[in-house]
Amino acid sequence: MVIVLDDIERAYLGGEAGAGTAMAMELLQSYASAIGAECFVPIKGAHVDGCLYHGEAGLDFVEMLQQGAARVRVPTTLNVGSIDLIHPEIMRMEPDALSKPKRLMMAHEELGCIASFTCAPYQTLFRPSFGDQVAWGESNAIVFANSVIGARTERYGDFLDLCCAITGRAPAWGLHLDENRCGQVLFDLVGFPASLEATDSLFAGVGLIVGLLTGDLVPVIQGLPTPRDEDQLKTLGAAAASVGAVGLFHAIGITPEAPTLDAAFRGRRPVATNVITPSDVRDALARLSTVPDGTPISALCLGTPHFSLEEWRRLVCLLRQVRPAQEIPIYVNTSRATLDAARAVGLLDEIDDYRLVPVVDTCTYVTSILERFEGAAMTNSGKWAHYAPGNIGCAVAFGALEDCVASAAAGHVVRV
Amino acid sequence: MEREGRAYAAGSAQGPALVLRMPLSFYGGVAAETGEIIDRSHPDLGRNIAGKMLLIPGGKGSSSSSSVLAELIRLGTGPVGIVLARPDPIMVIGCLVARLLYGRAVPIMVCPIDGIADGCMVRIDCDGPRATGSGPDAAMLWRGS
Numbered sequence: 326m327v328i329v330l331d332d333i334e335r336a337y338l339g340g341e342a343g344a345g346t347a348m349a350m351e352l353l354q355s356y357a358s359a360i361g362a363e364c365f366v367p368i369k370g371a372h373v374d375g376c377l378y379h380g381e382a383g384l385d386f387v388e389m390l391q392q393g394a395a396r397v398r399v400p401t402t403l404n405v406g407s408i409d410l411i412h413p414e415i416m417r418m419e420p421d422a423l424s425k426p427k428r429l430m431m432a433h434e435e436l437g438c439i440a441s442f443t444c445a446p447y448q449t450l451f452r453p454s455f456g457d458q459v460a461w462g463e464s465n466a467i468v469f470a471n472s473v474i475g476a477r478t479e480r481y482g483d484f485l486d487l488c489c490a491i492t493g494r495a496p497a498w499g500l501h502l503d504e505n506r507c508g509q510v511l512f513d514l515v516g517f518p519a520s521l522e523a524t525d526s527l528f529a530g531v532g533l534i535v536g537l538l539t540g541d542l543v544p545v546i547q548g549l550p551t552p553r554d555e556d557q558l559k560t561l562g563a564a565a566a567s568v569g570a571v572g573l574f575h576a577i578g579i580t581p582e583a584p585t586l587d588a589a590f591r592g593r594r595p596v597a598t599n600v601i602t603p604s605d606v607r608d609a610l611a612r613l614s615t616v617p618d619g620t621p622i623s624a625l626c627l628g629t630p631h632f633s634l635e636e637w638r639r640l641v642c643l644l645r646q647v648r649p650a651q652e653i654p655i656y657v658n659t660s661r662a663t664l665d666a667a668r669a670v671g672l673l674d675e676i677d678d679y680r681l682v683p684v685v686d687t688c689t690y691v692t693s694i695l696e697r698f699e700g701a702a703m704t705n706s707g708k709w710a711h712y713a714p715g716n717i718g719c720a721v722a723f724g725a726l727e728d729c730v731a732s733a734a735a736g737h738v739v740r741v
Numbered sequence: 742m743e744r745e746g747r748a749y750a751a752g753s754a755q756g757p758a759l760v761l762r763m764p765l766s767f768y769g770g771v772a773a774e775t776g777e778i779i780d781r782s783h784p785d786l787g788r789n790i791a792g793k794m795l796l797i798p799g800g801k802g803s804s805s806s807s808s809v810l811a812e813l814i815r816l817g818t819g820p821v822g823i824v825l826a827r828p829d830p831i832m833v834i835g836c837l838v839a840r841l842l843y844g845r846a847v848p849i850m851v852c853p854i855d856g857i858a859d860g861c862m863v864r865i866d867c868d869g870p871r872a873t874g875s876g877p878d879a880a881m882l883w884r885g886s
Contacts, residue, residue: 352837359749359833374804380773380812385842462804482807482831484838499830540764540799541827568782570764570801570829615781712769712803715779 328357329364337492345395349488353496356485362496366458370399371490372446372470374462375483376406376433377691378426386484387432390491395436398493402441402451404463405631406430407692410442411661411685417693430686438490442686443660445559445631447474455581458501460489464566465559465630465708471573473558475581477501480572500573506582508575510539511595514548516602523550526725528557529707530606532564533613538599541570545589547577548601556633563630564707613710613723614701614738620722621700621737625729626689626713628658629706636726637667643727644679649734654680654696658688679733690716703738705729746852747828748867750836754822754848755864758857759793761785764827766802767809767835776818794863795820796854800829810835814845822865823849 336342337350357365375383407426409415416423434440441449446461447469453459453476461467461478462485470476479499481489489495499505512535514521521527528549535544544565552558558579565571575583583589627640640657649655659667664683667673673683689695690713695702701720704710710723722738731741762784765771770780776791790813800806810832813819819839823832828851836847848867857863 348841352834352841355837356830356834359837360828360830375808377805377808379768379805379808380815382811382815382839382842383808385815386811386838389842464802464804467804480804480831482804482834484807484811485830485834486804536801541829567802570799612782711782714781715769 345393536565536569752846799827
């Protein structure tokens with residue numbers, strides 16, 4: 326299949342904008358050829374997930390682009406890196422081990438990317454609008470952009486998102502195209518009470534089930550209660566994208582491309598229908614915990630994906646009620662910008678009363694921050710619970726935010 | 742036995758089959774230093790992908806998987822080739838970048854993976870004319886023994 330290039334794309338490929346841009350365009354072309362795209366679409370923005378240090382390969386790639394004088398051509402936010410650059414004292418790494426991860430983050434800034442260092446770019450000033458074509462990396466951000474905002478991005482892996490940012494182009498395929506955004510698999514919530522409460526755990530549990538059973542198709546969820554806020558949809562999408570390959574979901578009556586079942590499926594029939602019952606949700610959530618209730622805990626890890634200002638408010642309100650005094654550190658992953666906003670409205674005034682440890686630019690499941698590993702770390706995030714045992718080798722207890730705070734007060738896993 | 746599939750990343754490779762029972766995320770799923778599968782929820786936890794022809798139902802999870810795959814290839818702890826039942830574009834870019842940076846081609850082919858046992862030698866040949874973009878329809882060989 327021949328890929329149709331416009332004049333600008335041909336010029337990039339021919340090196341007229343420098344060797345770095347030519348390299349990015351060439352990679353995009355090889356990629357487009359592999360996946361079967363026929364041309365490219367211009368994009369309005371990008372979110373780049375290349376700042377997390379996985380070894381020399383990531384650094385070699387960015388430095389090669391730098392040597393070729395590449396710069397990003399659209400507003401480009403950055404995902405988390407391996408280091409909290411604002412609070413480096415919380416990093417539990419040898420100084421030598423910090424230099425390359427730090428260099429990787431800086432090198433992305435030098436390419437013209439914005440130093441947002443957050444996995445929740447939809448909470449920033451650079452949030453796209455409905456219908457915008459963008460190229461986003463970071464699985465939770467991708468599913469949020471597509472599903473909750475109705476912007477259009479494929480699931481971009483590291484490297485490719487940066488190539489899109491440098492060229493201002495994305496392959497015209499997959500979720501960029503109208504015809505591929507149609508619902509394919511139906512998930513029907515059955516057996517729940519009529520006045521089903523919109524709890525965080527419900528959204529996490531449904532996300533886990535949908536992620537496991539959908540593969541890379543587009544799921545449609547029927548029967549969810551109206552979410553309290555978009556953080557609950559963030560929770561659902563992050564869980565689904567951790568255990569599966571979901572890039573877009575529709576929730577009937579909730580997400581913008583699914584006002585009705587017919588609209589979500591565009592009048593077509595689902596290729597499969599799955600029923601989700603209360604016990605399915607309970608089982609999915611129970612599988613996240615690697616330890617039984619009652620296990621001593623050594624940390625709370627909140628904010629995966631990054632805590633929003635609204636989540637800070639809910640947490641601080643709970644802390645003021647419960648006043649945990651067990652000296653268990655409460656790590657809260659959030660963006661620099663959100664932390665500043667939380668501080669400005671006084672949410673961090675009592676930070677020392679609760680051993681509250683704000684973490685920015687990174688996340689506690691991707692790098693070495695936790696001080697203690699005895700017992701378990703407790704989290705309210707399906708994503709954190711899924712990745713942390715493999716990544717940082719800790720035992721995990723999953724619970725709602727209320728359970729987490731109560732457990733911090735008790736010193737072991739309890740449910741409220 | 743021969744199979745035809747779709748060339749997803751160029752190159753040719755041969756190696757003993759490692760057939761995974763579930764989709765894999767390289768990020769959080771494989772230790773780059775060793776090639777060992779570390780995803781606690783994966784049924785093939787503890788097995789090693791280094792030097793293997795990796796047969797997987799599909800990809801999943803993190804968009805960081807392409808970085809981890811490129812790093813596995815750089816370190817020589819990665820698979821020699823990948824056969825995917827269901828295409829996963831995040832793996833493609835990992836292979837493309839590893840080839841660009843280090844000149845090491847790890848081909849990816851998309852075709853059914855049923856009927857192949859662990860350990861049998863599998864060869865894939867994914868050398869289509871890359872620059873013209875005719876990859877998706879190019880014929881591939883898969884020889885099992």
